[in-house]
Every structure is written in C-alpha cells, then in structure tokens.
Amino acid sequence: MSDVVIVGGGIAGLTAALLLAEKDFRVKLIESAPDLGGLLRSHTRGQWGEFDHGTHVFSETGLEELDAVLFAELRGSPDWIGHPHCTQDTFFSNRRQQSSFLDVRLLGTELHDRAWQEMQALSPPEQSPTTLAESVASAYGPTLEKHVFSPVMQKMFGTGLDELASDAAQLFGLRRLVLGTPEATRELKAAHPWHDSRLAFHHLTEGASPIRHFYPRECGIGLWTKQTITRIKALGVEILASTQICKVELDKTGRRLEALVLSNQRRLACDSLIWSAPAFHLLKLAGLPLLAGVSPPRHRRAMIADLVLDRPLDSHSHYLTCYEPTMRTFRVTNYGALQNKPTRTPAKVTMEVLTDANASDQITQHSLLSELVAMGLVPSETKILESWLDGVNHGFPILTPGFKRDALALGDFITSQLDNVLLGGRASGRVFFMKDVILDIHRQIQSRF
Numbered sequence: 001m002s003d004v005v006i007v008g009g010g011i012a013g014l015t016a017a018l019l020l021a022e023k024d025f026r027v028k029l030i031e032s033a034p035d036l037g038g039l040l041r042s043h044t045r046g047q048w049g050e051f052d053h054g055t056h057v058f059s060e061t062g063l064e065e066l067d068a069v070l071f072a073e074l075r076g077s078p079d080w081i082g083h084p085h086c087t088q089d090t091f092f093s094n095r096r097q098q099s100s101f102l103d104v105r106l107l108g109t110e111l112h113d114r115a116w117q118e119m120q121a122l123s124p125p126e127q128s129p130t131t132l133a134e135s136v137a138s139a140y141g142p143t144l145e146k147h148v149f150s151p152v153m154q155k156m157f158g159t160g161l162d163e164l165a166s167d168a169a170q171l172f173g174l175r176r177l178v179l180g181t182p183e184a185t186r187e188l189k190a191a192h193p194w195h196d197s198r199l200a201f202h203h204l205t206e207g208a209s210p211i212r213h214f215y216p217r218e219c220g221i222g223l224w225t226k227q228t229i230t231r232i233k234a235l236g237v238e239i240l241a242s243t244q245i246c247k248v249e250l251d252k253t254g255r256r257l258e259a260l261v262l263s264n265q266r267r268l269a270c271d272s273l274i275w276s277a278p279a280f281h282l283l284k285l286a287g288l289p290l291l292a293g294v295s296p297p298r299h300r301r302a303m304i305a306d307l308v309l310d311r312p313l314d315s316h317s318h319y320l321t322c323y324e325p326t327m328r329t330f331r332v333t334n335y336g337a338l339q340n341k342p343t344r345t346p347a348k349v350t351m352e353v354l355t356d357a358n359a360s361d362q363i364t365q366h367s368l369l370s371e372l373v374a375m376g377l378v379p380s381e382t383k384i385l386e387s388w389l390d391g392v393n394h395g396f397p398i399l400t401p402g403f404k405r406d407a408l409a410l411g412d413f414i415t416s417q418l419d420n421v422l423l424g425g426r427a428s429g430r431v432f433f434m435k436d437v438i439l440d441i442h443r444q445i446q447s448r449f
C-alpha cells in the first residue's frame with residue numbers, strides 16, 4: 001500500500017482524498033487552517049445559522065463517474081435541494097434584470113443598436129488575441145469596449161483591458177452577452193462557433209445543460225465538507241488540521257519527495273504528494289531555485305459581508321451580479337431563494353466586494369444597505385438586524401498574460417524537478433472555478449494513479 005499525502009483541504013484536496021481513499025492508498029490530508037473546506041466552508045452566525053465563505057452552490061461536473069462519487073450523499077437526500085438552474089439577476093446601467101448574462105439592452109436602445117451593428121460587422125480574428133483589449137476589439141467592437149468591458153473590468157480587476165489576458169472577462173461571466181433579438185441570436189449561434197462564444201440566448205432555459213446545482217435545505221454549503229470529512233475518515237483517511245509543514249525530505253536522486261516533516265516534528269512518509277496550496281511555498285520547502293522572471297501571482301481581496309435583513313429581497317433569484325461600475329458590490333447571494341424560501345423573514349444575504357486592500361473601514365452597514373436599495377432589492381426603510389465583515393486575502397486572481405505564463409512555468413518547473421508531485425487547485429493558477437478545479441484534479445489522478 002503506498003502513502004499519498006495531500007496538502008490543502010479545500011475542494012481540490014477533498015476531491016483527491018475521496019478519489020484515492022476509494023482506491024487502495026494510505027491517504028493523509030494536511031490543512032493549515034483549523035477547519036477543512038477552504039472556500040467551501042460555512043460559518044455559524046449565532047441564532048441566524050450559517051453563511052458561506054466563498055462558493056455557495058455545488059454543481060455537478062457533467063462527468064457521471066465523478067459526479068457519482070461527489071454527489072453520492074446529495075442526490076435524493078431530503079437535506080439537499082437540487083436546482084435545475086442557478087437563477088441570477090444582473091444589475092447594470094442602474095437597472096436590474098433577471099438574466100444570467102449581461103443584457104446590453106440595459107444600456108438603452110441607441111447604444112444597444114450601435115453595439116449590435118458593430119458586432120455584426122466583425123468577423124473571426126485570424127490570430128488569437130493576447131490581451132483582453134485585443135480580444136474585445138476583435139469580437140465586440142468599440143461601443144461595448146467603452147461602455148461595458150472597460151468600466152466593468154476596471155471595477156472587477158482594478159486594471160485596464162490592455163493589462164489583462166484575452167479571456168480574463170470570463171472570470172466574471174462577461175463572455176456571452178445578450179444583444180439583438182432571440183431569433184437573430186439563435187440563427188447566429190447555430191451558424192458559427194465564434195458567434196456562439198459571443199452571444200447568449202435570451203431565455204434561461206434555452207441551451208441550458210442538464211446539470212443540477214445543489215444547496216442544503218437548512219444549513220450552508222459547508223454541509224458537503226462535513227459529510228465528506230465523515231466519508232473520508234470512514235475510508236481511512238487521516239486528517240491533520242491546524243498543521244504546518246516545516247520541511248520536505250528528498251531521496252538520494254533529489255528527484256523524489258520522500259517525506260514531509262510537520263511543525264510537531266512528526267515525519268510523514270510520502271510516495272506521492274498532491275499539492276493544492278500555493279506553489280511558491282512548495283518551491284521554497286523543496287529548496288528549488290526561484291525561476292528568473294517569474295513573479296508571485298497577484299490577487300484581489302474579496303470582502304465578504306454577511307447581513308440579516310428585517311425583510312426579504314425583492315427577487316427570487318439565487319444571486320445578483322452587480323456589473324454597475326459606480327457600485328462596490330460584485331455579488332449578492334440570496335439564501336432564502338437558494339433554500340426555496342425567498343419570502344422568509346428575517347432574510348440572510350451575503351454581499352461580496354473586490355478590493356486591493358483591506359477595505360473594512362469603507363464597507364459599512366450604511367454603504368451596503370444603500371447599494372441594496374439602489375439595486376431595488378429592498379426599500380430604504382429596511383433595517384440590518386446584524387452584520388459581519390470578513391475577507392479572503394488571495395481572492396480573485398488578476399488574470400494578466402504574465403499571471404498565466406508564470407503559473408504554467410512554475411507548475412511545469414516543479415513537476416519537472418520532482419517526479420512524484422502533482423499540483424492542483426486554484427493555487428496552481430491554472431484553474432479557478434470549482435468545476436474546473438474538480439475536473440482538473442480528477443484528470444490528473446486518473447492519469448497518475
């Protein structure tokens with residue numbers, strides 16, 4: 001039986017533990033924080049119950065052999081609600097609309113018509129764009145660049161289109177936009193994959209995939225983490241939380257990692273290492289040289305405000321994405337809607353704001369409430385019964401061409417120097433969304449073990 005050590009107890013580490021524990025491996029899972037789950041955790045806020053600390057909804061990946069393992073305890077369980085769609089409002093140009101995509105008609109008829117004409121006059125670029133500025137110019141045209149992409153990307157990333165990678169806007173769902181008419185969109189999408197990549201269907205159910213999205217009926221998304229911890233423990237996985245690694249030992253060849261030494265001096269034998277924590281930390285522990293020209297990744301800090309309101313939101317959507325550049329809010333999560341009780345009072349919501357620093361002095365109950373009012377989600381007389389503000393330091397990656405190049409170079413360098421190491425998770429810089437993190441770790445485990 002060989003020893004696998006997994007570092008990082010977020011969704012990447014938990015998925016790896018689950019997959020390997022079901023095979024014949026002796027698995028140890030190391031987490032530096034007191035609790036496992038990473039961005040798939042929930043906090044209990046006294047009498048109000050649980051609020052999530054990152055990702056809210058657990059969505060099927062579409063790969064049945066993997067979903068059967070991950071969703072074993074969710075499908076058909078009375079504790080979980082399976083939503084056929086994640087419903088979303090968008091707020092932009094001071095208007096709110098139920099739509100999963102940004103609807104350019106919110107800009108008004110004149111700008112919409114101009115943007116639609118410009119988009120139709122463009123044809124697929126011959127060379128792949130490098131920056132988002134090139135990508136927007138070639139696929140969307142000047143009106144959308146000026147009125148949508150530049151202001152929205154400045155809000156989300158704090159930087160201009162020239163400095164961002166060509167696909168950076170996808171991190172905030174700005175790839176397919178709603179323009180034109182439903183019929184014209186349908187025709188263009190069917191005519192060419194390039195149009196399909198720029199245009200969104202006008203209706204939620206059109207083109208929707210059969211995957212389901214799960215949320216607990218009573219508590220937060222951290223329920224999955226709790227249930228998974230029970231499952232992996234029963235399968236023999238040893239969990240070491242609140243644990244730091246202070247040293248790694250290499251074999252005589254210097255190409256294989258043989259053991260990890262923990263802060264309590266315990267030595268863990270290791271035939272294979274799965275690393276889902278920041279890659280720079282492993283580089284340092286293994287005594288590998290810093291790569292010339294490779295810089296540590298830059299992130300935006302995510303401020304997470306949990307609020308209890310004295311009345312429900314005037315929306316039955318699960319989320320609201322706020323693209324409006326004059327507002328700080330990036331996302332509002334409506335727990336009542338996720339739990340099929342959208343009119344529940346008091347109402348629980350989480351609001352997320354992206355900043356460059358700790359902005360706790362600027363994010364006040366007053367500023368949050370005034371944005372909820374401006375978005376038409378609550379009337380001005382609404383009272384916040386209680387609130388909490390937290391932050392995720394390395395929240396959203398600032399996706400520059402350099403970020404992607406350096407993340408790939410660093411990952412390739414580490415795995416080329418250490419034969420028995422596999423890098424996964426969002427810290428690898430190659431994947432970010434939960435579905436991609438899960439699929440990536442599954443693919444690597446399938447090919448290695």
Ligand SMILES: Cc1cc2nc3c(=O)[nH]c(=O)nc-3n(C[C@H](O)[C@H](O)[C@H](O)COP(=O)(O)OP(=O)(O)OC[C@H]3O[C@@H](n4cnc5c(N)ncnc54)[C@H](O)[C@@H]3O)c2cc1C
Nearest residue numbers: 008010011012032038039054055277302395425426433434
């Ligand atoms: C605010 C926010 C909201 C998000 N919302 C969504 C969403 O709605 N949908 C979506 O698909 N994705 C979302 N994401 C993306 C999210 O990153 C992924 O969904 C996924 O949770 C990443 O999982 P992970 O295991 O790679 O990383 P994490 O969840 O960050 O887990 C990494 C774990 O490693 C631990 N760790 C770090 N260093 C060490 C060390 N040296 N030793 C041991 N352990 C260590 C950390 O404590 C953490 O528990 C969000 C991200 C943020 C920041």
